[in-house]
Amino acid sequence: MxxxxxxxxxxxxxxxxxxxxxxxxxxxxxxxxxxxxxxGEIVRCVETREERPGFHRGGKDLSGRPEYDDIDRYPLPAPADPGARSTLLLVRRGSVDPRACAVCTNGRQHCARCRGAGDVTCPPLRALRGVR
Structure with missing residues (x-):
């Protein structure tokens, strides 16, 4: 000084x-x-990269997510606000396995008793006559 x-x-x-x-x-x-x-204020931007396997029954649209080959080499743009928490979800190229679910219908399994209708039909109540 x-x-x-x-x-x-x-x-x-x-x-x-x-x-x-x-x-x-x-x-x-x-x-x-x-x-x-x-x-001045010092703001640190911390980055964490991880891969997790995931399985989702039924249809899930992943077309809006970016794809990557190597997560450590995927370029990230500079954050607009380094102090604000943000998450970027990616999909590893070739990892999506779209297949029909044999057990359920779009993530829902129908009840065996009502077959997915939500109610069970039963015979109407009859009054018994002649019983003392």
């Missing part, structure tokens, strides 16, 4: 060169006032 004398000498030189002489700068009564010009 510069001392007050160094700062005043630099100002005298600058003003003297601009005016052609050193008379433009008041030699007596000059004071140095320090002002904070930059207020």
């Amino acid at each position: 510069l001392s007050e004398d160094d700062v005043l000498a630099a100002v005298r030189r600058s003003l003297g060169a601009a005016a052609g002489d050193g008379a433009a700068f008041p030699a007596q009564g000059a004071r140095i006032t320090r002002h904070l010009l930059v207020d």
